[in-house]
Amino acid sequence: MLMRLCLVVIFFVLSIGSLYANPIKLAMEQNLTEMCQNALDSLCGKDNFVVKVQVAITDPEYVVKYTEQSSPKMKKSSKAQKQVYILPGVPALKNLSPDALNKLPYDSTTTLSKTRIRRIMASVFYNKSRKELKKQSKEARKLVEQILDIKKERGDKVDVRALNLKQLDYNPAKTPQLMQLVPGKEKIFSFKNILDLLLLLLFILFIGVYAVLQLKSAKKEGEDSGGGGGAPGVNVSVNPNIELPKGGGGGGAGGKMSMSSSSMKTYYDFVDDDNIDNFIFLLKKEKLPVTEVSSILSFLSPDLAVKVLDKYTIPEQSKMTVSLLEEKLANRDKLEKLEKKLKGAIECFTGGQARFVNVIDLISGKNKKKILDTLQKSDPKGFKAMRPHVVVFDDLLQLEDEELSLILSDANLELIATALVSVDQSVYNKFDDNLTASGKAMVSQYLELKGENTSSTEIESAQDYVIKLAKKLDESGKIKLKK
Structure with missing residues (x-):
């Protein structure tokens, strides 16, 4: 905060001092700098050297x-002259x-x-990383000395400096901003200067108020943490058995619990919505005692713990809930050993219903039908296991008329028409019977005008849209898909 105040004060002093700069001196320096810079750009290459010229001048x-003495005509007066x-x-x-x-x-x-030049000081800069410029620096010095007519007996000097600079992007198309110098002294109390001063004062006032508020806030927090008497604050550990809303659990998708110490370990934080089914399968396979499962539930977020609890029988659930109610100090070595074992097994899991659904949903409807037809002939058992998890467009024929009408009422009719471009006549009749009169007219008109020009990709995309809409209604319980 102190550093910011110092920078503001320095900026204010420099801005006030610039008002009293000699305009003749500024114009002369600008003139000589531009003349030398143009010569360097022309003879030594553009943007290879940068020159700055400063002059010391006499005041006018x-x-x-x-x-000679004048002889003014004076009138004689008899009056006495007044003494001055x-x-x-x-x-x-x-x-x-x-x-x-x-x-x-x-x-x-x-x-x-007239104003005369008392001394000229010129500085020539170039990039140290460009070694080829070091050889040209001597020529650049001589060129500047000749242009400025340097006189060493007067104290004139040309200094060449090498700087470590990074290459910056240069946009030659960007129009440079020109600064126009107006002769004469600038009015100190001009409208612009007064406005700038007011803004500066407001900024300083804002910084001061902000610093005071921050100090008060820090003081108040210190008093609160110390209990008002200077005692250190008490660290409170959060019991992982406390049930929190979704998103505040001890691990998994619900997120980690906020502990008083950043080094406190959270067990089973690798369990989330993506692997909860595999985790439940693993618990069942290991045939863990009810007490150990209850201990694991205390570290999971509430929504994940409920999913695990639902997979057990009512008598087992009753024992787990009673065990979950009791606060116990678990054996750390045994707890870490079990967690390491379950985590290693989870990492080796492959396949699963969730992964299967994510993959099969990305396969086109045409390929889905081919896969199902092949499995039905070659692997009836695999077909029977896979079929309940796959929905194809022809499955919509199994819906009741009321259910199909519900889908069509929420769907985009243009996409419905696109989806019906290449279907069998039985599928088309099923949809046509459940469309409204206006919907039938729109679908029929679309098929007549654009049916032949519709690509297979557009048809599959439209059918996927209808299937997703049907699955959404099926999950909400409004319809029942029969596969």
């Missing part, structure tokens, strides 16, 4: 030269005001001396 001043006293620091013969030049007793000429 008025020079008064007295010529000249104060220290006021010229007796020359008034400072230019308007009074012709009112003095001496003739004079006043000229404005």
Whole structure:
């Protein structure tokens, strides 16, 4: 916070100081820099060298030269002359005001001396990583010295520096921003400067308020954690047997429980929705005692624990729930040994209904029918095991008219028409009988106009859409798919 305040103050001081810069000096430096840069780009290659020129100049001043005494005509007056006293620091013969030049007793000429260059300092930079530029740096120095007419007796100097720079992307198409220098001093209290000052003050005020609020918040947290009396806060361990909502469980898909210590181990965190079926199968296969299964349930998220519990009989469930109610200190070695054994077995599982469904859903409907036909002939037992998990478009013929009407009422009629392009007449009649009058007209018109131009990919995509809609209604219990 202190560093930010210092940077803001430095920026403010530099911005105020720039208002008093000599415009003649700035224009002269810009002129000489552009002239040297253009020469370097032309003779040494564009963007190989960068030059910066700084000059020290004299301030302009008025020079008064007295010529001869004038003879003004004076009227004689009998009145006494008033005595005038000249104060220290006021010229007796020359008034400072230019308007009074012709009112003095001496003739004079006043000229404005031009600004002269007292010293020139030039810096030439190049990229140190480009070794070929090191040889050209001497030529670049001589070129800049000749252009600026460097005079060493005056104190002029040209410095060549090698910098470690990374190559930056350069976009030559980007239009550069030009800075226009207006002669004369800029008004300090211009509208823009006042607006910038107000914004800066608001920013400083915001930083101050933010720092005060942060300090108060930190102080309050310190008091809360210390109990108000300076005592250290108490770490509370969360009992993994406490049932949390879904997403707050001790492991698996529900997420890990928040412990007071970051080093506390969470058992069975490898169990999630993707492998819960395999985990249940493994528990059944190992024939673990009810007490050990209950101990495992205490580390799973509630939704996963319920899935495991549902796979056991009611008497076993009653024993598990009673055991789950009792808080016990498990044997760490035995617990870790069992977890390691189950985790190693889970990692070696292959296949399964979930993986099968994920793969078979990505196979086209045409290939699904071919696979089923082949299995029915070559492996009736495999066909019988696989068939309940596969839905093809022809399965929709087994639906009742009310169920098919429910699917068609929620479906996109254009996709329905696309799905019916190449089906058998019996399938078409089944759909046509359950369409509304307007739906029949739309499907019939689509088949007449676009039926021949519809690709097989579009047909399969439309049929997959109808199948997914039917499976969704089947999962919700609104229809019953018969496979």
